[in-house]
Amino acid sequence: MNSRQGALLRALLDAGDYKTSADFGRELGCSDRTVRSDVKALNAFLEHEGFATRVGRQRGAGLRLALAVGEENRLVRLLGESEAEMHPRYERLCQEMIALTCCPGPHSADSLARRLFRNKQQIQADLHWWEGVLAVSGLRLSAGRTVAVEGPEWTIRGFVMSMLFSFPAQAVRRRIIPSLLGTMDPYDRQFLERCIDEMERDLGFEFSSNAQWQFSVYLCIMVTRIKLGCGLRHWRDDREPTRFFAYLRRRLERHFSIAVSEAEMGLLRDMANCCTWQWSLAAMEAYEPSERARAIVDDIAAALEGAFGAPLPEDMGKPLAILLESGLARRSCELLAPNPNESAVKYEAMDGALLLSSVLCEVPSLVEAALFSPDYARLVLVLLDYLEATGAMRCYRVGLVVNCGIDLALWGAHRMEKLSSRLSVADVLTENEVLAATAAPACRLHDRFDFLVAFEPLDVDFPSVTISPAVSRSDIDHIIASVPLWHRGREVRAPWERQVLRCQSAPDSLLRGLYRALSDDGLIAMDFDRFSWLFWTLSLVRDRTLVFAWCGSGVVSTAIRIYQLEEEARNEAVGCTMAAVLVVAEVDRGDLMPLTQRFKRLVEDYADTSDLVSDDGFFVGFPE
Numbered sequence: 001m002n003s004r005q006g007a008l009l010r011a012l013l014d015a016g017d018y019k020t021s022a023d024f025g026r027e028l029g030c031s032d033r034t035v036r037s038d039v040k041a042l043n044a045f046l047e048h049e050g051f052a053t054r055v056g057r058q059r060g061a062g063l064r065l066a067l068a069v070g071e072e073n074r075l076v077r078l079l080g081e082s083e084a085e086m087h088p089r090y091e092r093l094c095q096e097m098i099a100l101t102c103c104p105g106p107h108s109a110d111s112l113a114r115r116l117f118r119n120k121q122q123i124q125a126d127l128h129w130w131e132g133v134l135a136v137s138g139l140r141l142s143a144g145r146t147v148a149v150e151g152p153e154w155t156i157r158g159f160v161m162s163m164l165f166s167f168p169a170q171a172v173r174r175r176i177i178p179s180l181l182g183t184m185d186p187y188d189r190q191f192l193e194r195c196i197d198e199m200e201r202d203l204g205f206e207f208s209s210n211a212q213w214q215f216s217v218y219l220c221i222m223v224t225r226i227k228l229g230c231g232l233r234h235w236r237d238d239r240e241p242t243r244f245f246a247y248l249r250r251r252l253e254r255h256f257s258i259a260v261s262e263a264e265m266g267l268l269r270d271m272a273n274c275c276t277w278q279w280s281l282a283a284m285e286a287y288e289p290s291e292r293a294r295a296i297v298d299d300i301a302a303a304l305e306g307a308f309g310a311p312l313p314e315d316m317g318k319p320l321a322i323l324l325e326s327g328l329a330r331r332s333c334e335l336l337a338p339n340p341n342e343s344a345v346k347y348e349a350m351d352g353a354l355l356l357s358s359v360l361c362e363v364p365s366l367v368e369a370a371l372f373s374p375d376y377a378r379l380v381l382v383l384l385d386y387l388e389a390t391g392a393m394r395c396y397r398v399g400l401v402v403n404c405g406i407d408l409a410l411w412g413a414h415r416m417e418k419l420s421s422r423l424s425v426a427d428v429l430t431e432n433e434v435l436a437a438t439a440a441p442a443c444r445l446h447d448r449f450d451f452l453v454a455f456e457p458l459d460v461d462f463p464s465v466t467i468s469p470a471v472s473r474s475d476i477d478h479i480i481a482s483v484p485l486w487h488r489g490r491e492v493r494a495p496w497e498r499q500v501l502r503c504q505s506a507p508d509s510l511l512r513g514l515y516r517a518l519s520d521d522g523l524i525a526m527d528f529d530r531f532s533w534l535f536w537t538l539s540l541v542r543d544r545t546l547v548f549a550w551c552g553s554g555v556v557s558t559a560i561r562i563y564q565l566e567e568e569a570r571n572e573a574v575g576c577t578m579a580a581v582l583v584v585a586e587v588d589r590g591d592l593m594p595l596t597q598r599f600k601r602l603v604e605d606y607a608d609t610s611d612l613v614s615d616d617g618f619f620v621g622f623p624e
Helices: 003-015 021-028 032-048 072-081 090-102 109-116 120-136 153-165 169-181 186-203 209-227 243-256 262-275 281-286 291-308 314-332 342-348 350-360 364-369 373-390 406-419 431-439 473-481 507-520 528-538 586-606
Strands: 054-058 062-066 140-143 147-150 396-401 423-429 451-454 464-466 496-501 540-542 545-551 559-565 578-584
Touching (some): 003 062, 021 062, 090 109, 090 120, 090 147, 090 153, 109 120, 153 169, 153 209, 186 243, 243 262, 291 314, 291 350, 291 364, 314 373, 342 350, 342 540, 350 586, 396 406, 496 507, 507 578, 545 586
Parallel strands (some): 396 423, 545 578
Antiparallel strands (some): 054 062
16 A cells, blocks of 8 residues: 555545545545555455445445544554555664664764665665754754764753654554664663652653653663763753652663763653643642742733633643643753644634634743743633633524424424534524515515524525535534625625745745745734744644735735645745635634635645655645
């Protein structure tokens, strides 16, 4: 199964229902004929692996994955575990970085080629690629007679960990970690496992399975780097070391015959406390966040209450403080921990995330914290419930149109309000009432409803959505996705354009190109530093399209831009071919839902949603 076929299998898993081969082809950036060929290969692969699941066809409907009972989780795991085989450069690139940072040197293109059993030209091409990727994280690859990664020690470690965290854990465990652990004998690895067990007992909670292997990998990297003479010398030290971590320091020094600094233990303590553990209600209740984290939460709570008129619930304070402390620790050690919910928060719930961001991004202490984008998304995820409870998000007044009995009228109204807090059924009407109202010289429906929902199509010039009598979750999703750009009888303006963005291949050039284009069009008025912070905090990458949305100060006019990057800017260091931008002026905050829905429809219609990766453009979703 190659990368394209793996992407097709993931798309089939996500689709759930029938989609045509042409739809899958557009999504994956290939022809429908190629999709049909890949379906044959997938079915052969599934049969060979012992699955009863098959990809089925239905004339007039398209393709669908016929999942056998109990096989969905197995398929997901299989895709994760086979990720290394699906990308030819995956294993080599990761092993190159591990060799450069965790193996005794000096290194050269020749020595790396011998170590990895590759040819020198291949290694030289990879090193040139690494130069661009490392520069994004503030590191440098010296590539003279010897090759070395240069930069702050905690940044180097954070980069290696972030690289490993960016891919499926099973693939990393099976194909990459053995080369790292090969630098230590089995007795040393068992010792580190015992240290983790003791740490769990001292902290009073158990690590999750992922946390255990992540922490064991960090301990291995820490010990290896200290042996290479690259230990930490400075670390923030705002708390006294506990008795256990003082004891652990002595144990590490005795076992490995190394000198472990207080800075090393400070970073280790921060990671143990905040970055890697499995939280439970009891653990959250017992944990006491730092004063800085609590102070930032107090600032956030005051800003939210001032903006939405409702106090932050007390039970949200401690989880927010813990998340903040985790984010501060990760920022300090330059450890970018991917957030699997980041796309759902920033893209799927874009209207709520934008409304919250218009307040959060004005809190000075939170801006100063400069959290990584995934950690900021974790805060927003917790606060979305608060936002719903305040009623700050616009609730749409729905007119339910029925030509049937009272049972369906009551059922439809109940289901819509139960399945979505954003819909309120203001009244139930008959089709004749709607026809008479729209035929009158002065239509009064605009005063009563934002749009109509009917079980059969309405032949009227008024915003309306048609759903099935079942009023299922998919019907509610259809309503939300079809919310018209209509507000009190007027169309919500969101002018949009497609343009070519002139920039170089470096990420900083892309950022400056976006800033210049938006400023020249008169859409934003803010300094570059402010735009840069907003961009790195709020943007995300979907497939090969960079998506950035902002609502708040500094926006002059609401607009949408879909940018095509110039050919020379499309290299693997940037990882994108297009950029989609939505900026919303503060006066239009009440229309965030229709604006974001239109923006997402334009992204899906025009942007590059291909998730295929060529051999030259490998790490498309590589962390910032």
